[in-house]
Amino acid sequence: MGRRVAIVGVGMTKFVRRAQETGQELAYHAAKMALDSCGLHLGQVDGVVLGSAPDSFDGVHMKGEYLSPGAGAWGKPYMRCFVGGATGVFSVINGWYYVASGLFDTCLVVCEEKMSSFQPHAQAAFLTIFDHTTERPLKPNLLWIFALEMNRYMSTYGLRKEDIALVAVKNKNNALDHPCAQIADKVTVEEILKSEVLAWPVQRLDVSPVSDGATAVVLANETVARRVTDKPVWIEGVGWALDTAYWTNRDLCYPRYVEEAARMAYKMAGVTDPRHQIHVAEPYDPFDYKELHHMEGLLLCGKGEAPQLTVDGVTRRDGELPVCPSGGLLGVGNPISAAGLMKVAELFWQLRGEAGKRQIARKAKRGIAQAWGDLMQVGAVVVVGI
Amino acid sequence: MALKERVERLTQTKAWYGELPVESLYTAGIAGERFFRTLKDNGEFSGTKCKCCGIVYVPGRIFCERCFAPLEEWLTVASYGTLESWTVVYVGLDGSRLAEPIIVGLIRLDGASTVLVHRLGEVTPDTLSIGMKFTAVLKPKTKREGAITDILYFKPV
Numbered sequence: 001m002g003r004r005v006a007i008v009g010v011g012m013t014k015f016v017r018r019a020q021e022t023g024q025e026l027a028y029h030a031a032k033m034a035l036d037s038c039g040l041h042l043g044q045v046d047g048v049v050l051g052s053a054p055d056s057f058d059g060v061h062m063k064g065e066y067l068s069p070g071a072g073a074w075g076k077p078y079m080r081c082f083v084g085g086a087t088g089v090f091s092v093i094n095g096w097y098y099v100a101s102g103l104f105d106t107c108l109v110v111c112e113e114k115m116s117s118f119q120p121h122a123q124a125a126f127l128t129i130f131d132h133t134t135e136r137p138l139k140p141n142l143l144w145i146f147a148l149e150m151n152r153y154m155s156t157y158g159l160r161k162e163d164i165a166l167v168a169v170k171n172k173n174n175a176l177d178h179p180c181a182q183i184a185d186k187v188t189v190e191e192i193l194k195s196e197v198l199a200w201p202v203q204r205l206d207v208s209p210v211s212d213g214a215t216a217v218v219l220a221n222e223t224v225a226r227r228v229t230d231k232p233v234w235i236e237g238v239g240w241a242l243d244t245a246y247w248t249n250r251d252l253c254y255p256r257y258v259e260e261a262a263r264m265a266y267k268m269a270g271v272t273d274p275r276h277q278i279h280v281a282e283p284y285d286p287f288d289y290k291e292l293h294h295m296e297g298l299l300l301c302g303k304g305e306a307p308q309l310t311v312d313g314v315t316r317r318d319g320e321l322p323v324c325p326s327g328g329l330l331g332v333g334n335p336i337s338a339a340g341l342m343k344v345a346e347l348f349w350q351l352r353g354e355a356g357k358r359q360i361a362r363k364a365k366r367g368i369a370q371a372w373g374d375l376m377q378v379g380a381v382v383v384v385g386i
Numbered sequence: 387m388a389l390k391e392r393v394e395r396l397t398q399t400k401a402w403y404g405e406l407p408v409e410s411l412y413t414a415g416i417a418g419e420r421f422f423r424t425l426k427d428n429g430e431f432s433g434t435k436c437k438c439c440g441i442v443y444v445p446g447r448i449f450c451e452r453c454f455a456p457l458e459e460w461l462t463v464a465s466y467g468t469l470e471s472w473t474v475v476y477v478g479l480d481g482s483r484l485a486e487p488i489i490v491g492l493i494r495l496d497g498a499s500t501v502l503v504h505r506l507g508e509v510t511p512d513t514l515s516i517g518m519k520f521t522a523v524l525k526p527k528t529k530r531e532g533a534i535t536d537i538l539y540f541k542p543v
């Protein structure tokens with residue numbers, strides 16, 4: 001499976017509602033922090049991968065080219081990757097294969113999003129991702145997909161909104177301990193159930209916010225990794241898969257594309273029993289029900305079982321299988337690609353025992369991060385271990 | 387494959403106009419804020435210098451793109467410099483002929499390593515040559531708003 005690849009450094013800006021910094025400046029801060037964290041300088045970076053979601057968020061066409069100075073790409077091989085919301089985790093996969101192939105010894109992976117640029121609200125950027133013939137005339141937005149999925153999920157398993165809201169309570173509470181968090185908050189199930197309905201059954205507090213921010217990681221081959229750190233976090237498996245672009249034809253209640261991506265990553269990592277061999281998980285949680293959906297897709301529990309694990313406290317930081325100990329997108333914020341990469345960063349800190357107040361109670365040697373995107377039918381998965 | 391060019395009216399085939407509506411609110415950034423405030427308030431061009439590479443970035447930036455050093459040393463460069471290249475533009479964004487052609491040039495301000503693109507004025511194409519000295523013509527202070535268009539054009543020294 002190619003050469004071993006480790007994550008050796010991580011950097012992350014605060015996630016905020018509206019940053020004064022330009023996208024380039026945000027990218028620079030994260031990239032510089034990541035390099036400093038492992039004592040490497042830009043001259044020691046062989047190639048750069050940039051992840052960023054639609055150009056329209058930042059309001060810059062060909063955003064990859066625009067962001068390149070901040071990503072450290074000057075004079076280097078540079079690639080932008082983009083699979084919508086899954087970009088943050090996919091960018092690590094992208095960087096992984098440059099190092100695993102032997103092409104590069106080191107690769108800097110930078111993800112940036114400045115969603116506050118889009119006026120009046122980033123949500124409107126999504127109108128034009130829908131089919132221009134059969135869907136756009138109906139003026140759809142992404143909430144339609146989420147609401148239709150959530151309703152289907154709830155109806156299939158007879159779930160109550162109260163149970164699903166526990167995910168938002170857990171994650172927003174976890175984020176209180178994240179120094180980069182945007183909306184960490186103590187919220188209660190009652191407050192979530194009383195919040196404004198956006199598209200039934202999705203309510204305001206079921207949703208992550210729009211954010212500005214950047215995250216970066218440094219990848220290295222084994223030789224470099226052993227030289228720069230005592231605690232490399234190895235990329236043990238990667239996987240990604242796509243379901244149909246006709247989103248209405250998907251199984252709305254089960255993310256099969258996540259399962260396929262996970263199976264690919266597990267096979268590479270030699271994981272045969274995810275429920276016991278994965279010790280900490282960072283599934284993509286732009287909505288509370290999506291954490292549950294994705295836990296099931298990642299085979300961390302059976303179909304329809306994730307809500308009960310949440311009710312039982314299994315997914316809390318002091319639980320047997322901590323899920324989104326970072327605070328997730330719901331708590332830390334959701335600058336799309338940067339939020340996905342933040343999940344990988346969290347695993348890095350958790351496995352190294354450097355997560356501070358967020359450190360999970362159980363001993364963890366292996367974790368999984370996952371993100372979800374495009375027209376909500378792509379899954380990207382990375383398994384990391386020490 | 388059907389050729390839409392043969393269809394003379396949109397009613398003959400199913401086609402319609404649509405748009406990708408995008409409206410953005412931009413910030414100049416940490417460095418840009420300082421550059422444009424200095425231009426607006428003092429009518430000066432400010433930049434940052436990388437101590438490692440010796441590059442002077444104008445407009446200033448908070449980091450060196452070549453070595454990634456944080457840049458904290460601000461300085462003022464001249465408001466005049468050297469013409470690096472120029473062109474005369476006859477067509478607009480939609481491809482139609484401009485009523486008046488415009489002259490566009492690249493100016494490296496004295497003291498700066500980087501180059502600005504802007505309009506040239508008070509000059510005719512037949513007198514232009516690379517290497518000529520140009521100086522900035524700014525809007526009057528009360529009209530300036532902290533934008534690149536606070537520079538009206540560059541004119542020969």
Ligand SMILES: [Zn+2]
Pocket residue numbers: 436437438439440441450451452453454455
């Ligand atoms: Zn430099």
